[in-house]
Amino acid sequence: MKPESKDFLEKPKQAQGKCLMSRRKFLLSSGAATATVMVVINAGTPMAKEVPGVIATYPRKFITNLSKLKDDKPIDFSYPDKGAYAESIIVKLGVEAGGGIGPQRDVVAFNNYCTHQGGNLAGTYKGDTKSMGACPLHLSTYDLTRHGILISGQAYQSLPQILLELESDKIYAVGVFGLIYGRYDNLQG
Secondary structure, X not given: OOOOOHHHHOOOOOOOOOOOOOHHHHHHHHHHHHHHHHHHHHOOOOOOOEEOOEEOOOOOEEEEEHXXXXXXXXXXXXXXXXXXXXXXXXXXXXXXXXXXXXXXXOEEEXXXXXXXXXXEOOOOOEOOOOEEOOOOOOOOEEEHHHOOEEEEOOOOOOOOEEEEEEXXXXXXXXXXXXXXXXXXXXXXX
16 A cells, blocks of 8 residues: 555454454453462362361460469470471560460460571570570571561561460460471471
C-alpha cells in the first residue's frame, strides 16, 4: 500500500487472524488455570499428620515444676520428641516475656537450634540481655523476651518457641510456635 492511498488511512480489516479472546478473558482464564493446577499439585501434600479421621496434635509433656525454676538458670529438655534438633531450654527470665507463663509471665521455652543453618545454641543463654546466641556458625542472636525474634546475624526467622501451659505448679510443653530447623514439620515420626 502506498501512503497516499485512501486504504492506508482506514483501519485494517481483522477478518484474518482475529483474536477471539480479549485480554481480560485471557488473564481471568490463565489465573483460574493456575489456581486449579496449584490445588491439584498440593492435594497430595500432607498438611498435618493424620490418624484415620483425626488430625495429629502436639504431645502434652511435663517439663518441670515452676517452683524449681530460678531466674536466669535454664533447664534442658527435648520436645516435641527425642528426634533430631528437638533439644530445648526452659528459663525463668525475671522479666515479662512474650508467651511467658507464671505469675510474672516470665517463664519461656525455646528450641536450641539456630533457624539459619542449625547451629547449636545450647549454653549460649545470657541473663543480662535475656538472649540466646551468638550462633557458632554465623553469630545470629535472639531476644527471648520478644518471642525469640532475631536481634542480629544471618537468620531470617525467629527461634521456635515452645508453647507452655501451667497447671498449679506443673509446667507442660504443649506445642511449638515456628518450624524447628532441619524438619519438614515438627511432628515427625
